[in-house]
Amino acid sequence: MKDLGEIPPEAPMGGMPKPVLLMSAGSLCDARYKWFQALGRYLDAPVWVLELPHLGVKEGLMEGAYDQAIRFMVEELREFVGFLEKLLGKKMDWDKLEDISNDIIDMNRIWYETNELRKARPCPMHSRDFWTCMTGCLYPAGDLKALKKMYQDLYDEVKYRVENKIAACPNEKYRLVFAELPPWHSLKFFDRLAERGWSFVVESWAYHPPKPIDLSQVKDPLERIAKFTYQWFAGYFEESEKQGEQMGYFGYPYLEYARDWQCDGALLHPLLSCRTATNHLMYVQDRLIQKSNVPSLVASGDIVDLTLFDPEDTLRRAEAFEETMDHYKEVRKKEGLGW
Amino acid sequence: MTKVVIMSDGGDICSQVIGPTGAEHRRLANRVMQEALDRAKLSFPEISYVVATGYGRLNVPFADSEITELTCHAKGVASLFPEVKTAIDIGGQDAKGLKIKSGKLIDFVMNDKCAAGTGRFLEVTAATLGLRLEDLGTISAKSTHRVKISSTCTIFAQQEIVSRLSEGVAVEDVVAGLHDAIAVRVVGMTRRLKIEPVVVLTGGVAKNTGVVKAVREKIEHEVFVPPNPLLSGAIGGAILGRDIVLGALKEGKPIPKKERALEEVTFFN
Amino acid sequence: MxxxxxxxxxxxxxxxxxxxxxxxxxxxxxxxxxxxxxxxxxxxxxxxxxxxxxxxxxxxxxxxxxxxxxxxxxxxxxxxxxxxxxxxxxxxxxxxxxxxxxxxxxxxxxxxxxxxxxxxxxxxxxxxTIHKPAQNQFVQQLKDFQKTLMSFTGKKLTSEMLAEAINAHNEQRSLVRKLYDLRKPDPPLISGSEVIKTLKAIMSLPVKEGSELLREVISEVGERKDGVPFRPVRLLIWGSIIDDTPLIEMMEELGANVVMDDTCVGSRAFFPDVKLTPDPLEGLAYRYLVDLKCPRTFKESTYGETKKDYLTDLRSRFSYISDYAKEWKVSGVVLQSVRYCDIHGYEVPGLGDYLDSVGLPHTYIEHTYDERSLAPLRTRIQAFLEIIRS
CATH class of the missing domain: 3.40.50.11890 (Rossmann fold)
Structure with a gap:
């Protein structure tokens, strides 16, 4: 095929320039590094695979395991810096790295606290806003100071809404958690559910910032980066262990969400073309109902093939699902679950 | 369809017959064979060697050997177009892409899992439109605004067609869209082989001028279609059978025949 | 029994x-x-x-x-x-x-x-990766594993005990390699299905019993007459797990002997030995992380290279397969994977390019790890054998 490895002519903004480096990560999904490796067929660019330890809950809590994981990540990051310096022919600007990483960590903290505010009843901020705003933290680019100010403004706005009981969804009847990747092509769908009083108060674990930890005493910026990143996983281990849950990330966070954000139900969105992001959803569905009496509505879809998502059918089922949510609300009340 | 080609030792086609298809008909391949024999004025014992190919190849009781349709198609197409490098065969039940070098098959891709991109796709959708399969090509030629059929699945495409028609889209534009959908699917699959000219299109669907046109557009090369695109596999099988016989004779060896009887094909025995 | x-x-x-x-x-x-x-x-x-x-x-x-x-x-x-x-x-x-x-x-x-x-x-x-810090991390992982094992069994796991076990497993590995030597003649002395069954059996036995069974199989197969018929094509099969025989049997029926594999109830699991190191966990970690050949581990020709040369990269990752092909006189390679295996799937285009570069015919098949899903593959395999033989 003549255009393989070329930039498609219709690519937005003229397409991406040919990369000097393919930076992949062994985190969560195998495609992240195997795909970049396979791209070698078309791009004569080196590939670097960043490491992130994937421990089980019990193993992650073993004595010394946390420190070892951080040590490993820091060593890997140091190797990576050396590699970058060689590749680019210039030295790392440590002050700049310090500044950037602090901004990112800070930004994520503000964003985390913003999402904490969504625990309020009525919920002041809806999932649609989450999906519009999460990119700045997850893919930080451009002017970080401006970005940080945006998140601070957002926080202030959401806080104001909480104080004044301004609801994101005017008649908040049901509070829901959504997982995982949304139907980007049909976000309007959430509005239709909002009309029915469905308020999406929290969503997809991997897109939420990690639980903040105090990193001010950590001198080495690489260690700060490592601890901040590993927190996505480790931040849930202790609670997960207490609850006897084994899937510390991907799985357990939804139990915490359901409890702390007081969810009546979950909307799960399995995808064919991103299986890693969603192949745990059956398990999540089971854990939610077993542990917390929170039922799930499963709406299959895709982020590539629009035809796999049927909004009309989902809406029809949503109507029936309301009865299910009502039922489990009673069950939770009887079991003294508190919401 | 059941096809039979009888070839002489000199390589001439003595007779060729295309018999009907369907589960019951397929079982009666022996009748198609008999018809071919009758036309060639030959009796069955006079046939030196029989090659069976295609889906039913394993169950033909009157064959001496079975060779896959991939090898047979490549051989047959190369006998008709010696310069062929890429062949696409769209049959009723599957679609194949063949990479051919100096008349020999060197690589292939195939779709035998799903009706999309096969003749079955057109059969089903033509029925939805109330049209005859053989008229689709002529109808699509009238199209001025081809619609895009986005469903790759035959069942969903059917629903899409119905909704398009209800929107008032002209039938010829829908038909042209269907041809385009098949071409996208089959050419996309064949691209894995790196399409190089000369490109030949065969199989029942190659009789549909609309599909040929759509394939030509996608490939951006001339696409050749043999005069009888259904027969290239059978012709290839006959040539391979002839090669086996002539090879054995040349080496002074007996022709490697099997116990065979001109009987009905047995499935699920 | x-x-x-x-x-x-x-x-x-x-x-x-x-x-x-x-x-x-x-x-x-x-x-x-x-x-x-x-x-x-x-x-x-x-x-x-x-x-x-x-x-x-x-x-x-x-x-x-x-x-x-x-x-x-x-x-x-x-x-x-x-x-x-x-x-x-x-x-x-x-x-x-x-x-x-x-x-x-x-x-x-x-x-x-x-x-x-x-x-x-x-x-x-x-x-x-196999970066140095990754190797260290894996040693630490094994140390944690050792801790939970000791607390489960209530026994101490000493270096001496580990060294003894390493020797026993290395011995078994050398026996498996001997078993594979019996696949080198034409026709091979042992069939592809027999090898899978043998390996499956020893994966269910204590190491020494498994080795004993291997010795018996090796001596039996070495002595038997007309064990495996001659078949015109000799295949190497690569890819995700094959723990049962229907696929191999189909290939045999179609006229091919499967004489070598790069799969994990096969050479992949057994070929590399463990080197005895002062801390045995280090030797173990190296063997399991660096020497095992599953595509789940990211490997490249030069650690930290800043330039990429595609063919050099492919050679570093796959040349062992053409070495196998030479030693076992293989005429074609079947790349196979269970559906939805990302790590094998992503490996296929590159491996295909590599096999092209060394002139080894290959084909790729995908199945659903279901005996019934194999039937449609028959035509593909048969056509591939026809290509090899033509």
């Missing part, structure tokens, strides 16, 4: 009731430790007198129970193994050790632990 059967007939007997010996030993008080995939270091189990028992799927058994825990669009082998677990077929295991081989494998581990909750369970993380 009958005392009399030996060699291949014993292999058949074990494969027909694979857990038989393990259950017998369990009755005698031995603890049985299930392991998933080829990454948990078996030496650490053998050293503590635990029986390492490979958790496999069953392509002849329809998946029913696992469909409630994992979607149908993930690795059907993982689903099948989990399904057997949920159906109670692995209930005789005293514990399970799992490793982070791939993403679905990781999640299956947690699902297994949740629903089957064995008395002992350990999940070993495996880095994705």
């Amino acid at each position: 009958s005392e009399k059967s030996k060699g291949l007939s014993k292999v058949e007997e074990i494969c027909s009731q694979r857990s038989g010996r393990a259950k017998e030993l369990k009755d005698e008080g031995k603890k049985i430790m299930g392991y998933f995939c080829i990454y948990p270091p078996l030496e650490m189990l053998s050293a503590l007198d635990l029986l390492p028992y490979r958790i496999l799927g069953d392509m002849r058994e329809p998946i029913t129970k696992a469909d409630a825990c994992l979607p149908t669009v993930v690795c059907p082998f993982d689903r099948s193994a989990l399904d057997l677990g949920l159906k109670g077929k692995y209930d005789f295991l005293d514990g399970v050790v799992w490793a982070h081989v791939c993403e679905v494998g990781e999640k299956t581990a947690h699902v297994w632990r949740t629903y089957l909750n064995p008395a002992y369970f350990h999940f070993i993380d495996i880095p994705h």
